[in-house]
Amino acid sequence: MDYVVEMLNIRKEFPGIVANDNITLQVKKGEIHALLGENGAGKSTLMNVLFGLYQPEKGEIRVNEEPVKITDPNVANDLGIGMVHQHFMLVEPFTVTQNIILGSEPTKFGKINLKEAEKKVQELSDRYGLRVDAKAKISDISVGMQQRVEILKTLYRGAEVLIFDEPTAVLTPQEITELMEIMHSLTAEGKSIILITHKLKEIMEISERCTVIRKGKGIDTLNVADTNVTELASLMVGRNVSFKTDKTPAEPKETVLKIQNLKVRDKRKVDMVKGMDLEVRAGEIVGVAGVDGNGQSELVEAITGLQKSESGTIQFNHKDITNLSPRKVTESGVGHIPQDRHKYGLVLDFTIGENMVLQTYYQKPYSKYKTLNYKEIYQKAEGLIDEYDVRTPSVYTKARALSGGNQQKAIIGREIDRSPDLLIAAQPTRGLDVGAIEFIHHRLIEERDKGKAVLLISFELDEILDLSDRIAVMFDGKNVAEVKPEETDENELGLLMAGSTKEKAGDQQ
Amino acid sequence: MGFVDLLQSIIPPALFFSAPLIFTALGGVFSERSGVINIGLEGLMVMGAFVGIVFNLTFADVFGSWTPWVSIIAAAIVSAIFSLIHAVAAVSFRADQVVSGVAINFLALGLGVFLTKQWYDRGQTDMVSQQFFTRDFSLLGDIPIIGEIFFQGIYLTSYLAIVLAFVAWYVLYKTPFGLRLRSVGEHPMAADTNGINVYKMRYVAVILSGALGGLGGSVFALTIALNFSHATIVGQGFMSLAAVIFGKWHPLGAMGAALFFGFAQSLSVISGGVPVLEDVPQVFLLIAPYVLTILALAGFIGRAEAPRANGEPYIKGTR
């Protein structure tokens, strides 16, 4: 069989850690090859080696049977290897075309020939059905389109092998479907794809073969047709994992959060929440389903005081908390697991201990007469990292040094520990592996069972369906439908999220 | 004084005062657009002034009336080499760029005066004999009013500065080099994954800023001060830095800001003859450029966004 890309016995070390230990990955022409592993297993590292960003200590790379040395991304490009990074590599103030041609610009008398480039980009976009506006600025387009720009970038450079690092983590269900279609059309043209994802279902759905790595070591490569989700999961974590979250029916009590006719603008003064109504009661998890950009972020920011609302009211425990400061909101008993953990959730240069008191540092016992008591702070932190299984060398370690999953566990520990009456969890499991997801889901349900109200915002329909006791669908800044998870399915939700009315969505069923 | 007379006595001096600032500010634009903060512009100007004067004194006999031109080229080259220190610190050694820039300022002045003492045995050099001279532009100068204001008694270097600003704009916004340079300052990792050598781009940008700072310093020395001492360049580099930011990191903006500073400075000196300004205490006119800049920043262009990766060392393989 012909392999387009072979990575043989690759070893890559970082100071104090072997990220890739003797891993072998062989990709056939025209296949979608999944790469599976826990957080920190070494997937991104392996791909960065293939893309020329890192140099391996040991091992051989072959492209089309020829041994090659990929010393930098230019070489990778020349070899027909393109990468769509987990975190987009796009220059925001530039246009789509400028981003795509960056580094290999067509010129006329030394001047960039933007006209021709735009034409070429548009053609390419049309050919693969990518629906990208060549002249738009990156900062003005949606996440989904940004990703398609990334794909275009690789195609523009004539990539034959495309690497996708967690491409679906940031996408809506509709966008995911579209992406899969795009992937199929790419393989149909003879291109090969390496796909990194934590979503086993996606692997089952789209890929032909799958290589599993664990803690830097290659475990196995399987034909997807011959395996199942359970096997993949246990290979990946090294133990059995349960998927369905066990939970008892909810026993909702009094209303904790009541939002009426809320209107919020975003930072660019565009109306994002346009008359939202929502109720969350004690002892239930309300999931907000919706496509990214329909006002979810602004809704959460308005509740938590990070963004002023234009009109409408937010009542919490029968008190009006509209437009209170974040501190007042927090003090009145709202916990918030923010969507962007690096930006909002943590001060990465503080120690884990310091991060654990981010909202409470000024209160007793952590502070007295405005003077901090570090002994109390670190004692508290010790307790939390134990309880929430945060894997860190110590509480004195900088938060920056932790993996994404462990950072998230730290945040969740901190928020739940304050035992808020309302816990807002925005994308709580984004980019995490199944082990971590399982842990976090359990914790959220536990909170509910303690009689707390939980507001869950997620783009993952699985998560919404799994956890919620009630689902609110958010579309165009409004709560367009409320459904019970047991009375609906992904299909109907997807339609509702795309703006169909409930009746129509029901009809199509 | 009539209005035209007034303009004629304000604008040509404003132009000669602005020219060194424009050169240097363009250097700042290149450097900061690539993501390297350059507080060291002052030092680069000092180095330029020093080299320009020393070269001029040494080779005046060789190059005759071409000496000032050759001198500013020499100054540009030496300052470019000197700026390598900042490049190495900021790009390769991941130094705090602001601090490294401050060090550049100390170093240039220290070295300049130290070497002056070594070579001339005293704290300042002689005056140069081959300085820049103003000239009237024969055709353009004959245009009524405009010709008088803009084309009589003007330094060629002032026009060079303005032309260079347009060249810089073209290079930054119309050429692959410019696109790459800006991408490195906004999102170096994206540039890296596109096969652009981030380090090389930043080195080039800093060296360019050295060359342009050297030009600015030497033009200042060879039009205004005519010798070198510890007090030759006092704050012009910081003014240029202000022009960079005031001009929103855009070459033409920086030029506009530098011209504005020159205009304000010129006005503050000429005020004696201006009816309204005659009675204003001089101190208000002296601080006017600075206060106006503050007000302008506070009022109108507060939203100016620096290149996103400005000041951040790029470390391959992290985000």
Added chain:
Amino acid sequence: MNTNRLFNILVPLISVVTGLLAGAFIMLGFGYNPITGYIALWNGALGDVYYFGETIRQVTPYVLTGLAVAFAFRSGLLNIGAEGQVIVGWLAAVWIGTAVEAPMYIHLPLAIIVAALAGAFWGFIPGLLKASRGVHEVIITIMLNYTALYSANAVVRSVLSDNEDKTPDVAATASLASEWFQNMTYFSRMHYGIFIALFAAVIMWFIIERTSLGYELKSVGFNEYASKYAGMSVKRNIILSMVIAGAFAGLAGAMEGLGTFGYMSVQSGFNNLGFDGIAVALLGANTAIGVVLAAFLFGALKVGALNMPTEAGVPTELVDVIIALIIFFVASSYIIRWVILRFKKEEK
């Protein structure tokens, strides 16, 4: 933890040594004897009690401007404006010192406090503009430096004096000058201000490391989004940080106005106390104790330099070059760390 602390001590130390070595090579290169040169430097800085006194006199404002830069740095702000804050502090101190009549226990503290307030106000402006309008503090502080310089000159000339180049001397009741120190150090100008400087360092340490305010300031410096999320007022902290930094620099001005000089004169340019403060803060790793030590080093270098031309024929500017090089090395600590790690590895 341990290696980190080791680095924090080793990096400045190595930087200083390398800087001095480089200075020695420069002296060699220009035909001076580096040993004679450094002995002259040493003698001029610490050679006897007089020079020691002068060194301490120079260290005093350095500690305070160092703190002014370091404090702002800890909350993510770059205070290039210490220069101007020193000037307004100096002016305010001399103003109170010359215009007010009061017994010493009122007059002196008043002059010092007003100087701190003046500096604080000069820090408040960029703080406010940064917080409310997002204007970069570096450019505002640079502009304010010049505004302070020219305005102070005008005030000295036309308000505090009768069109002269300097103000009258401050009243004895507002003077920091210490006969005791002077007698001890053979008439150096060492004054009581050193106690104020050291006390200020303790204050900075306490605020930054021990108070909830310090926690907030650091948090805002590291990540303003997370700070906002956590309920802190980002704007208030930015302003507060600049105000406190400005107050430190204003105190440095008081040291000059009430201690070293006892008056203020028209200044043709900056006295560099603020810019040197950047170097001090950096070498001191932006910590209070580090600032004190670094201020001592730079003070000794500056004062000792004056003795180099007389005793060894070396131009004083050599010391400026050395200081610049030290700053480079500290700033480039990454490379020093890298080298240390290499050595450590090879040992194993």
Added chain:
Amino acid sequence: ACGGSDSEEDAGSDNGSDNESNESDEETPEFTSAMVTDVGGVDDKSFNQSAWEGLKAWGEEHGLEEGEGYDYAQSNNDSDYAPNLNRLVREDYNLVFGIGYKLEDAISEVAGQYSDTNFAIVDSVVEGDNIASITFADHEGSFLAGVAAANKTNTDKVGFVGGTNSDLINKFESGFVAGVHTVNPDIEVDVQYAGAFDAPDDGKLIASNMFNNDFDVIYHASGATGNGVFAQAKDIKNNDPDREVWVIGVDRDQYEEGQIGDHNVTLTSMVKRVDNSVQQVSNMAMDGEFPGGEVLEFGVEDEGVGLADTHEEAYTDDIAQAVDEWKQKIIDGEVEVPQTHEELDEYLDSL
């Protein structure tokens, strides 16, 4: 270095005993003299340089060696004056000069501390039994500069560029304006202050404006700011060699600064013989006649101030003659040259 504890006593005695034993094979000079510069430095082509030249000449006159019999200490900063004075006192110099009015406070303080050492301050008056104050009749010299300017101008417009608007520079201004108007009251005099002594850019701007408005002679008393005045004059001269623009230099003969190709824009310079004064006072002190507590004013009479006649072509015999005439009148006391704005007003009224 000096011993710590007994240095105060050392300072007064002519040669400390430990010094003698250290340098046994060298003869310690009987009398030594040194100076502290202001921030200009000994090579400022002005004041400090002139003083140093005077001190060197004095040293050579008496066969002394630099660093032993005479020396200087350079100040980089206002805060350096006191330590520098102190250093020289502690190195046992018998007479220490402070060059420039900026050192007045430092001198006054240090002189109070070391009463056995003699001090002299140039360009200022400081009280104290062990301090001699050396001043110059800047107004008299400037008056002569005004006479020269009034005789030279073709447009009847002359300018004055000052450094800082202070009493010291007002003295120059007053003398100059008085001189100009004495010759011809109809001549317009534009007075501008740059605000600093080291702002050549402002000097150039001011000069550019003055020359543009047909002022054809500019007298500057503004240190390095004057470099800008020269730069502008030379630029005009270069473009139009026939045009008459003149600069009058200050402190020392600035003929060199005016050279542009085959032309020279320096009409003359108001020269202050700081060198003579330093030499003279050193000799007085050496001879045991130190004028402690006195103010020595060096005026036109004793050639302490005067005009340079280097540029013969421009500084014509007619001008020289007119200047000499007025000089004699000053010496004879026929004119009392004003030193302040008030005195100037009175003087002009009396014309």
